[in-house]
Structures are given as C-alpha cells and as structure tokens.
Amino acid sequence: MSSHAQRAASRSFMSKYLNKETLKYVFTTHFWGPVSNFGIPIAALYDLKKDEALISGPMTGALVVYSAAFMKFALAVQPTNYLLFGCHAINEVAQLGQGFRYLNYHYFGDNKKVENDKETVVSNTESK
Incomplete structure (x- = not known):
C-alpha cells in the first residue's frame, strides 16, 4: 500500500x-457509566473459577435481578444504551452460572459427595 x-x-x-x-x-455518563460498571461482570467471570462453598446464594440472586432490571432499562432509555445492556447481559450470564453452581453444590449433591469423601478420609485415618 x-x-x-x-x-x-x-x-x-x-x-x-x-x-x-x-x-x-x-x-x-452514557458511555462512562457502563464502562465503570464492567468491573461487576469481570469479577463475576473471575469468580466462576472459585470454590462453590464461597458463593452467596442471596447475593447471587440479587445480582441476577439487578442485571435483568438494568438490561431492561438500557433498552428503554433514549438513545438505547447498548453498552450498558452488554455489560449487564454478561453479568446476567455469569450470575446465572454462579447460581447454578450454588444450587448444584448446596442442593443437588456435589456438597454431599465432598462430605462423604471427608468422612471416608477421617474414618481411614482413625482406623490406622
């Protein structure tokens, strides 16, 4: 060229x-508000790798509702704020993933498996 x-x-x-x-x-603020908000979904995506025992169910539920409300708001304002919508859409997906991990750990058996493994280790150590 x-x-x-x-x-x-x-x-x-x-x-x-x-x-x-x-x-x-x-x-x-139509630009900088969503840009500064991107810390929330980045942290949520990072938290997907952490231990399930650390997940707060009530906080995850609150963040799911919060992001859903702001996704609706982002489409309702004029001009439509697609940057804000994208920020909260990413957060919604990440928080739903956290919610699934929380439910799976506390209610659907992963926690019981860990407890059974701990009991096995304790009983094996006591028998020696």
Whole structure:
C-alpha cells in the first residue's frame, strides 16, 4: 500500500470514528457509566473459577435481578444504551452460572459427595 493510500485510509477512519459526535459521546455518563460498571461482570467471570462453598446464594440472586432490571432499562432509555445492556447481559450470564453452581453444590449433591469423601478420609485415618 502506498503512503498516499495509507494517508487516505487513516483520514477516512479518523473522519468516520474520531469525529465530534464520537468524542461528545465518550465524554458522557452514557458511555462512562457502563464502562465503570464492567468491573461487576469481570469479577463475576473471575469468580466462576472459585470454590462453590464461597458463593452467596442471596447475593447471587440479587445480582441476577439487578442485571435483568438494568438490561431492561438500557433498552428503554433514549438513545438505547447498548453498552450498558452488554455489560449487564454478561453479568446476567455469569450470575446465572454462579447460581447454578450454588444450587448444584448446596442442593443437588456435589456438597454431599465432598462430605462423604471427608468422612471416608477421617474414618481411614482413625482406623490406622
């Protein structure tokens, strides 16, 4: 690609994406609110690797409801805030995953398996 073509491509990119309207949007709460909110889904995705015994059922339930409400809000405001919607959609999926892990651990048998393994280890140590 010649330098003239590169200059033309960069000018085209800049005029399309780095214009007055884009800069105006970047300096609003419509942009920075969702960007700062992305800490919640990032933490939720990171927590999917942690031990199930540490999951708080009530907090996970609250975050599922919170994210669902804000997904609806993000689509209701004008102009529609797709960045906020995406942030809470990611959080909703992560929190539902945490909720499934919580229920599986506490109610559907994974916890019982761990307790049985601990009892086996304790009984084997006592018999020696």
